[in-house]
Amino acid sequence: MRSLAVVTAGLSNPSSTRQLGEKIAAAVDSAVTSRGESIEVHFIEARDYAEELASALVNTAAKTPLLDDAKKTLSAADGLIVVSPIFQGSYSGLFKMFFDSLDVESINDMPTIIAATAGSARHSMVLDFALRPLMTFLHAMVMPTGVFQATEDFGTPEGARIDQRITRAAGELANFIVANPDHVEGLSKDFSHNSGRKRKSGVGIDTDDFVPMSDLLN
Known part of the structure; x- marks a missing residue:
């Protein structure tokens, strides 16, 4: 089964930002199902990690068990949807705090939809002038079509x-x-490492970077 992570940064509960994330996730679920596979959706609400995010940003040794679980879920996903409300002409501070907390290699080559909500259509360019550059910096594979809802x-x-x-x-x-709309389950190509770049959640020790003691002594 495939995995889809949805990161939203709405402040209220419920929020229009979360609702847009749910709507896009449902469309992705339908599209994946029509291609012969199933997908499990994981919602990551940035507001749920606000206290741990603040602690992590000012103290690298802070214990952040909930945030660590979210990072692992995110890095293990096959696809990503990110949705932020627009404050002061850009993505929200809480949204940025969440992505600032990630390892720079946490979403390498991850297929990603960018989306945003705002009170006015005047802010629609935020998709291409703020969200797309941020996701590109983190090496995500951003889809051509973004979604903006005013x-x-x-x-x-x-x-x-x-x-x-x-x-x-x-x-x-x-x-x-x-990868192939006509494939049967289990025969699709895995795009998670299609450029050879591994993903790192930044939580604990990455076994790919671990050098055995015997090698160090040689």
Whole structure:
């Protein structure tokens, strides 16, 4: 079974940011299922880790068990959706805190959909001027289609067009999660290491970097 991580950074509960994440995840689930595979969705709400994030950023030795579990879940996923509310013309501070806490190799080559919510369509360029560069810096494989949803779009023709973008973005992500749309389960190529770059959750000791004592003595 494939795995999909959804990182959202809404502050309220429920939030429009989480709701958009759920909507995109449902579309990805449908697209992957139509390609003959199943997928398990894991939601990572940044607000749930706010205290541990603050501790980790000012004290590298701080104990952050909940955040550590989230990092492991994220790095093990086959695909990623990130959704941030827009504050002061960019992604939220909480959203950035979460990604600042990650190992720089935690989402290497991970197929990713970027999405954002805001009160006005004036902020739509944040997708390409803030979210896309951040994910690219972390070596994620960002899908061509991003999703932006403004409060003023609900119940309008633009709202319908957003649904179309969600469907298109979900299809793009599903094509990477399931490499061949016509394959049967178990025969798809694994894209998680398609450039040879391993992922590191940053939690504990990465066995790939461990050098046996016997090698050190030679």
